[in-house]
Amino acid sequence: MYLKKWNFNQSSEPTTQILANLVNKQGWLPLLWSEMGNRKKQVRLLLSQFDLAIVELAGGAFGFVLPISAWPTFTQRVRKQFADDQQILADLANLEVTIAVYWQAGRFRFNLTKHPLIYGILNITPDSFYDGGRFNSHSAMVKQIEKMVAAGADIIEPGGQTTKPGHFVEVTPEEEWQRIAPAIELIQDRYPQVAIAVDTYKLPVMERALAAGVDIINDVNGFETAEKRQLLAKYSKVGLVTMHSSRGHEYENLTNGMKKFFKANLAELIAAGIDRERICLDQGIGYAKVADGYQDFAMMNNLAELNEFHRPIMVAISRKGFGQKLFGLPKEKRLGVTLIAETAMFLAGGRVLRVHDVEETQQLVKLIETIKSSYWTLPGHYEEKN
Incomplete structure (x- = not known):
C-alpha cells in the first residue's frame, strides 16, 4: 500500500483550481491511498470514520482531503491497524515531515x-x-x-x-x-x-x-x-x-x-x-x-x-x-x-x-x-x- 500527497492542484480544470485554493487556505491535506489489494474494504472503513468525502480514482486509488487537525488521530489509527505494513508506516513518517511547520x-x-x-x-x-x-x-x-x-x-x-x-x-x-x-x-x-x-x-x-x-x-x-x-x-x-x-x-x-x-x-x-x-x-x-x-x-x-x-x-x-x-x-x-x-x-x-x-x-x-x-x-x- 502507498499513501502520498494528492497533487490535484496541478490541474488546469477550473473547479480543481478552486478546490486547490481552498485546500491551501485551510491547511488541509489532500491524500491518495493506493495499492490496497485485499485490504481495500478495511481502508474505506477507516477513512469513513473521519467523515471524509472519498473519491475512487482510476486504478482503484482513494482520493480524500484530511483536515490537519485530524492528522494525529488519523496517523494513530493507521499505525495501529496497519502495523505490519512498513511502506505505509514510512509514508506516514515522510508526510509528517512534509506538513510540519x-x-x-x-x-x-x-x-x-x-x-x-x-x-x-x-x-x-x-x-x-x-x-x-x-x-x-x-x-x-x-x-x-x-x-x-x-x-x-x-x-x-x-x-x-x-x-x-x-x-x-x-x-x-x-x-x-x-x-x-x-x-x-x-x-x-x-x-x-x-x-x-x-x-x-x-x-x-x-x-x-x-x-x-x-x-x-x-x-x-x-x-x-x-x-x-x-x-x-x-x-x-x-x-x-x-x-x-x-x-x-x-x-x-x-x-x-x-x-x-x-x-x-x-x-x-x-x-x-x-x-x-x-x-x-x-x-x-x-x-x-x-x-x-x-x-x-x-x-x-x-x-x-x-x-x-x-x-x-x-x-x-x-x-x-x-x-x-x-x-x-x-x-x-x-x-x-x-x-x-x-x-x-x-x-x-x-x-x-x-x-x-x-x-x-x-x-x-x-x-x-x-x-x-x-x-x-x-x-x-x-x-x-x-
Whole structure:
C-alpha cells in the first residue's frame, strides 16, 4: 500500500483550481491511498470514520482531503491497524515531515503542527494599554513569571516600551533595557525550559537582548532596516516575529496588501541571510490606520489567507480594543471576548497565541484540539489518546 500527497492542484480544470485554493487556505491535506489489494474494504472503513468525502480514482486509488487537525488521530489509527505494513508506516513518517511547520527560536525548534505555542506577555511598563504598571516592581514581576510558567507558557516576552494605539511616550533604549533585563535574567536562571522573547523596535535594545541570549525578537516594525536584518543574520538560530502594520496607510484590498507586504518582507529577511524557518508572521491587529476599527475584524477573518506562506502565524489580540468597540467592555472585562476571537483565529491556522492570560488560553487550546481531533470509533477498537 502507498499513501502520498494528492497533487490535484496541478490541474488546469477550473473547479480543481478552486478546490486547490481552498485546500491551501485551510491547511488541509489532500491524500491518495493506493495499492490496497485485499485490504481495500478495511481502508474505506477507516477513512469513513473521519467523515471524509472519498473519491475512487482510476486504478482503484482513494482520493480524500484530511483536515490537519485530524492528522494525529488519523496517523494513530493507521499505525495501529496497519502495523505490519512498513511502506505505509514510512509514508506516514515522510508526510509528517512534509506538513510540519517548524519555528527555529533560539534554543528551541518548535513543531507548530504538533504543538501550538502559548506566548505570554509581560509588560514592564507604566503605560501599556492593559497591564501597564502592574509588574514594574521586582516582586510583582517574579510572581507573574511564576504564574505564567506554572500555567504552561512556552514563551515569555518581557516588553519595556508600549506601542499602543494613539499617543505613547517613547523611552530611551537604555531605559527600555533596564526595565526588561531583570526579567530576562530571572527566566534564564529559573526557567530554562521557557523560551524568552523581547518585544522591541529599537536596534540598541535588540543588540543587548541578543548578546544576553534571548531566543526571539519581536519587532512591530517588521525589521524594516538593513541594520536590523544584518544584526539578526549574525544570530543564526534566533527566532523573529515580523509584524505587518498599516498605521500610515489604508488598503483598497486588505488581503492582497498584507500578502504583498509579507512576500516582500520575507524576501528581504531571507536575502539578508535569515533562514525562513526562523520567521513567524504577525498580522498587526490593532495597528490599523483607524485604531480598533473595522480593519481589525477583517484581519481576524482573513488569517487563513496567510497559510500559503507555510510559516507560524501569531494571534495577538489579547484584551484589545475590539471588546470596547463591540460591547463597551473595559479592558479588565475583555477576557471572554478575547478567548472567543482567539478560538476563531486558532481554528483558521493561528498557532502562536500571544496572550496576557496563559491559564485560560491553555484551556482553549486543549479543548479545541481535543474536539477537532476526535472521531468516533467503537470503544477499545483503537488505543485513543488521553
